[in-house]
Amino acid sequence: MGKKKERPYKVFKIEKGTVIDHIPAPKGLLVLEVLGKKNDGIVSIGLNFDSQKVGKKDLIKFENKIIDKEETDKIALIAPEATINIIENGEVVEKRSIDVPQEITGFLNCLNPNCVVNRENLQPHFEVVEEGPVKLRCKYCERVWEVKYDMVENKRK
Amino acid sequence: MSVKMKNKSIISLKDISKDELMYLMKRAKEVKEGKYGNFLEGKIISSLFFEPSTRTRLSFHSAVKRAGGDIIGFASAGSSSTKKGESLGDTIKTVSGYCDLIVMRHHVEGAARRASDVTDLPIINAGDGANQHPTQTFLDIFTMLEKKENLDGLNIGLMGDLKYSRTIHSLLVALSFFGVRLYFISPEALAIPERYTDYLDDINVEYEVYKDFKECGKDLDFLYCTRIQKERFYDPVEYESVAGSYIIDKEGLSYLDEETYIMHPLPRVDEIAVEVDEDQRAIYFEQAHNGVPVRQALIGLLLGIIK
Numbered sequence: 124m125g126k127k128k129e130r131p132y133k134v135f136k137i138e139k140g141t142v143i144d145h146i147p148a149p150k151g152l153l154v155l156e157v158l159g160k161k162n163d164g165i166v167s168i169g170l171n172f173d174s175q176k177v178g179k180k181d182l183i184k185f186e187n188k189i190i191d192k193e194e195t196d197k198i199a200l201i202a203p204e205a206t207i208n209i210i211e212n213g214e215v216v217e218k219r220s221i222d223v224p225q226e227i228t229g230f231l232n233c234l235n236p237n238c239v240v241n242r243e244n245l246q247p248h249f250e251v252v253e254e255g256p257v258k259l260r261c262k263y264c265e266r267v268w269e270v271k272y273d274m275v276e277n278k279r280k
Numbered sequence: 281m282s283v284k285m286k287n288k289s290i291i292s293l294k295d296i297s298k299d300e301l302m303y304l305m306k307r308a309k310e311v312k313e314g315k316y317g318n319f320l321e322g323k324i325i326s327s328l329f330f331e332p333s334t335r336t337r338l339s340f341h342s343a344v345k346r347a348g349g350d351i352i353g354f355a356s357a358g359s360s361s362t363k364k365g366e367s368l369g370d371t372i373k374t375v376s377g378y379c380d381l382i383v384m385r386h387h388v389e390g391a392a393r394r395a396s397d398v399t400d401l402p403i404i405n406a407g408d409g410a411n412q413h414p415t416q417t418f419l420d421i422f423t424m425l426e427k428k429e430n431l432d433g434l435n436i437g438l439m440g441d442l443k444y445s446r447t448i449h450s451l452l453v454a455l456s457f458f459g460v461r462l463y464f465i466s467p468e469a470l471a472i473p474e475r476y477t478d479y480l481d482d483i484n485v486e487y488e489v490y491k492d493f494k495e496c497g498k499d500l501d502f503l504y505c506t507r508i509q510k511e512r513f514y515d516p517v518e519y520e521s522v523a524g525s526y527i528i529d530k531e532g533l534s535y536l537d538e539e540t541y542i543m544h545p546l547p548r549v550d551e552i553a554v555e556v557d558e559d560q561r562a563i564y565f566e567q568a569h570n571g572v573p574v575r576q577a578l579i580g581l582l583l584g585i586i587k
């Protein structure tokens with residue numbers, strides 16, 4: 124069998140903003156959930172493209188939004204394989220490198236209902252104990268989790 | 281070897297290195313030999329048992345009182361202000377003004393870690409739900425060291441509920457500090473979780489898996505037993521069919537070596553027959569009693585009284 128042909132595709136071209144490519148499918152929606160959909164430009168998302176790098180991939184473009192370090196860390200936890208390009212004047216001006224952070228507070232919640240974080244409404248805190256796929260250990264109950272959709276805080280609010 | 285444990289909190293086994301563990305064991309031995317006397321005189325220890333546990337609580341109380349210290353606290357959440365809706369953080373901040381060290385047990389996992397976030401006093405976790413109970417592991421290791429001096433090269437059987445037992449998981453991690461070979465003995469439904477065998481593979485600790493202690497009993501230096509709860513089985517018939525393989529009675533003793541020590545975290549139900557108690561290999565009461573010097577030494581080290 125020959126190489127699978129990559130079909131050409133067009134998602135809105137942006138003059139300025141961030142392109143997050145090579146998100147292994149089906150994590151695209153999770154990445155979007157974590158970053159939030161609010162944006163002062165178009166947010167376009169493409170799901171399930173063929174990719175030689177990751178099999179099936181998702182892609183997100185944020186018009187006008189330059190993602191910051193915290194957002195880059197969030198992507199690193201969910202899809203360390205992704206590539207992030209920052210676009211200005213229609214050109215790639217930065218290839219953002221993705222490093223999995225050592226610790227993470229805030230946006231992910233511990234899924235253990237008997238964890239003190241949930242019982243006392245505390246700020247969640249995780250240590251990264253494994254990369255690829257990322258595994259997080261709750262500082263409190265010490266359970267180890269793979270990042271899942273259910274853990275994303277935005278979803279609960 | 282210089283080990284500083286003053287003002288540390290002991291919440292989880294991962295808070296203690298092998299050096300610290302060995303240091304604690306050495307000091308606990310000295311405490312047991314009576315080297316330190318009333319070293320807790322003038323100290324107040326809080327014992328906060330949000331979840332009742334008679335044995336652990338009594339052991340801590342005995343430890344403090346026998347070393348001349350005072351102990352204050354409560355034996356259940358019903359008699360604490362938590363019942364009135366006070367947050368854990370507030371309870372701990374308040375109590376911190378009344379004592380020098382806090383021992384706590386709570387049914388919520390992570391409660392002790394949370395407590396250590398809000399106070400500068402050392403906290404000893406005496407159990408947080410299904411998570412951790414490090415002093416149990418310390419007294420288990422102490423008991424083994426008392427019998428064998430060096431654990432390197434020993435064969436240690438862990439038997440019973442290997443899937444859910446907090447005691448087993450914690451002991452396994454501590455034993456992995458030493459060059460031991462582990463024998464996991466359990467019914468399939470309660471087998472040791474893969475995350476632990478993966479961990480052992482990663483650090484090159486050797487282990488074997490059995491369904492009946494009679495198949496490997498002669499090889500063991502220690503057989504650590506835990507209770508198999510009927511409720512863990514969907515099918516009571518399945519429980520009945522396997523339970524016998526994990527009960528040590530007089531007949532079962534003949535499948536062990538002359539020097540296989542039998543341990544148990546207590547309380548036992550029927551997994552070790554009372555007739556076994558008389559056997560010189562049965563050391564589970566001795567093991568429980570070792571909780572006192574081990575907890576004394578730990579408190580002494582965390583308060584900086586024992587150096």
Ligand SMILES: [Zn+2]
Pocket residue numbers: 233234235238239240261262263264265266390
């Ligand atoms: Zn947790």
